[in-house]
Amino acid sequence: MIRFILFLIFFLPIAVLGQDNWDQEGDLEDSQVIIEKNRKIDLPRINRDFKKVPEIKSIQSPIDVNFSSRQFIPSLSSLAPRIRVLTVQDEKLEKLYANQVKVGAGNYGASYLEGNFASKRNKDKGYGLHLFHQSYANGPIDKRNSGSGYQRVNPYGKYIFRKAILNAEAYYERHNNYLYGYDTAHCTEVDRDSLQRTFHTVGASISLQDENENSPYHYNLETDIYQLFTNINNSEFSFDYSFQNEFDLNEEFALYLNSDGYLTKLKFDLLDSAQNRNLLRFKPGIKFAKENLKVGLGLNMVHENDTLEGMNKFHIFPDLNIVYTPFDKLTLFAGVKGDVRANRYRDFLMENPYLDNTVNVYNTLMPFQFYGGANGAISNYLGYEIGFSVSSVRHNFGYEAVYNEREGEIRYRTKYFNDNNTEANVYASVSTSFSKLRANLRGDYFYYNVGETQLMPFRPNFRLKFNGEYWIANKLKIGLNAHLQGAMNNVNTFEQENAIYSFNIGESIPPIYDLGIKLGYQLSDRSGVFLHANNLIANKYEYYLGYPNRGFQLLGGFTYSF
Template sequence: MRTHILKSTCILAIFFIANLATAQDKDKDKDKDKEKKNISTEVVNVVKPYTPSVSDAFKIKQTPSLNDKETAKKKEIQYAIFSFPVASTFTPAKGRAAGLKKAKREKLYNTYVSLGLGNYNTAALDFFTSRAISRDETFDIALRHHSSQGGIDGVQLDDKFFDTKLDLAYINRSRDLSWKGKFGYQHQVYNWYGLPDIALTPTQIEGIDEQQTYHNVYIGADVDMEDSFFNGGKILYRRMFDATSSGENRLIVQPEFEVEIAGELIKTLVDIDYVGGTFENNFAGTGSIDYSILKAGISPSLVILRDDLTVNFGAAIYVGLDTENSENDIFVYPRITAQYRLSGDDIIAYAGIEGDLQQNSYYDFVQTNFFMSPTQAIAPTDQQYNGYLGIKGKLTSNVSYNARASYVSENNKALFKVNTFNPSPDNGYTYGNSFNAVYDDVTTISVFGEINVDITSNFKFGAKAEYFNYNTDNQQEAWNLPELEASIFADYQITENWFAGANIFFIGERSDEITFAPGTTIFPTEIVNLDSFIDVNAHVGYRFNDRLSAFVKANNIANQDYQRWVNFPVQQFQVLAGATYKFDF
């Protein structure tokens, strides 16, 4: 009975709870319906845009801390390697280090002397020594001598020559400044032996004083600076005088400056060049010749570097003063050059247009032609422009080349012309056997080519040639200027001891004009053409050790009887043998 009552009570309770839950759900649904009915449309203004941000995150540790004492204990792990030998028949070869063959270090000496003797009673001496005063200072001495007692076939006058030069130099080098002081003296003796092909009596020939002596003394300095707007420069003073009481002074001052503006280099060269002197007589013997010429100028240039292109924009402005004739003038010249690498060092194109006021001097004339008369009219040459276009580079790693075409316009260019035959017993240069400088406006077109080949490290070969085409204004010809010049050279180190070399020169035809003073002869004025010639020279030598070597030189091997200047034949086949010795002094 109690069991039935308890069951009935449980059923009633469950039924009551279910009805109560259903009633609550109905009430919630009614409330939602009321809220839906009360929602209305409104405008929402967003004052600040939503900017999402990443909340702070905590990095999970790779090794979490555990409080479990059992888990925190590390278990010991034991490793065991089961190794056993493996039989092998391979035996590696022993390696050898590759060795480089070292070249024998050449012993350097501070002094050498070379002496040679040859036919025509020829003597040659070359001496040089360099003494180290300190780590940064050295003192150099150089002495050179070349002479011959002559003996040219068919020459009636003395044809010997003598040339000795002494050079002294003090050199001081430092990190930012290097300079060189120099002093020198040169003594030269030459003879006006080139008589024209006319009949002279033995008495007339004996009365000719054909010897001329030149003395040259100079002092100067060269300066080179680093990390300064003053790059350096040079200064030179030269005094020249001869046996006929002629004298000349020359002073050259050329400082150079360099500044950088906006990343570009601007170079400026200051050029001051003075030459002045006197000749005791003019060629007619009616008076002396005095000259005093100053050129002063400045040459600024802008250097532009752009990858493979290098351009130099410049100009030169000169003032020329002739104080003896009370004349002065201003000259402006272009100085523009460019270079472009078309293919690295293999093909380089270059071009330029440049001009200059070239100072002429008695000394320069004599060094070009030893048979000048001491009766010169000295004047500068106005080279208006020299325009050129060329290409250079390398055909292979051991073959280089250079080709160029140019056009030059020069006013008052000096040309050497043989003097008039007008004998004077007091002057040995009046027998048509000396030369005078005449001036004319000349334009020149030239084509130049050059190639150099390093066949091996011991064998080098080179050749070059240049063709000229001259156009004169007043003179009939460009006197004594060849149309073609060419040369070939070769040097060969045959063995460690034997060495040899050769060079060949070719000079094309030249023209000159032989004139006679009225009443001296019955011969008329004549233009002569000097034949072209080839001069073949060679040398061979043997080194006994690093101190002593012997050599033999042969000149004019073809034995040609050519004339470099009209009526002046040269020595034919010449041979010179000698030795060179090096030592520490």
């Protein structure tokens, strides 16, 4: 930059002069310009004296100096703030009266006793004892000759584990009845002891139920064992089991393999031989559940050795069920299945205590059944259920009345229908529960087709039941129960044609209707009185030919809790 400025300074005057003679003609003389740069900066010399840095000698102190440090932790005096934390006091539980006793008496020499004795509140376990007794010294025919009674002793217990619940119980039952189905017009002297039929049952059961919701595997195991004795030396031993298990594959699919059955030994004293009756059932399948739809599809495989088909029979039936919930208060269900209905001697005695000393005991085959229905709620207080079933049945059974002049009484035997027949049931029920009212009404229609010339004996064609209770006041409760049943066919067999009797064996069993009322009044939180009145219409109806029921019955008593 400096060179450029110097250049302009030297040549700018020459350029100006040259412009003055621009119009003149002439020749440019040759010339030579020499620019010489010769500049030098000279500074005076200064003398400097560079000396070596002297070494500093360390001086060691003859006194040792020690340094010590101590950690200082400040301490604060305890604070006592004048602040009170507000807490909600837990609500005290009401005192639990786990024990209760009911005592009563009534006409027909009725006596009633029921006791419930249980442990106090415990989150892990519970146990108790249930006692029940009800008997009638007299009955509708010849007073003491038609008495009856029932007793039961039932200790039980439950233990709750972290992932399972264990239940166990034992029981003793006694049923006492009399074969009072004799003709009082012709039988003046009857041996009461020969009419008595007493059945004793001793048994126990145990179950283990899975409660681990986080596990994909779920199970439920139940076992039951009982021994039945009778005063006519008939006996039945049975071991029953039921095992249900399910494995979740994912949120929608699950596999299951259920099984149940029994091993039974039946003995009749007159036959002097024992019969082994076994049934094993296996039900594998798969379940599907998604939103409002549930579907189960599997097989029902049954092996049993006691039907009229023969020995050692193995059956395979379908097992399909569908449950669909289109909205909260409506559920639809339908299915197709087949099965073997297990019939046992103890079940027959519970249904008809007036059996002969020996009866035939066989299972009933049901190769096909189609069923369906719906249940739900019309409102928060009114629920309903309707349904139907149509079955193809083989070896279905009813009861047949048998009159023996030598014995002088009517007894019953089982009557089987070996051909394929149709059985149907249509039902509807309504229940309500709100405020002080509880009520339930159910009606059933039954249809049996056992052949063109045969009738299903002692089975009603319809049944209507109602049960309800209402608290009239804080301490007064009233209950009502009604029972209406259609006519039944009367099927009889006579061992002697010349038998003299006055029974209307040619007519069907007329319809049965019964009405009862219950009253209860609370004297205090721990005591109360009750009054039950049954068969208010005082109709001595007959469910089984020759065995009329008691008329008007009254039972009153006292209840106490402690």
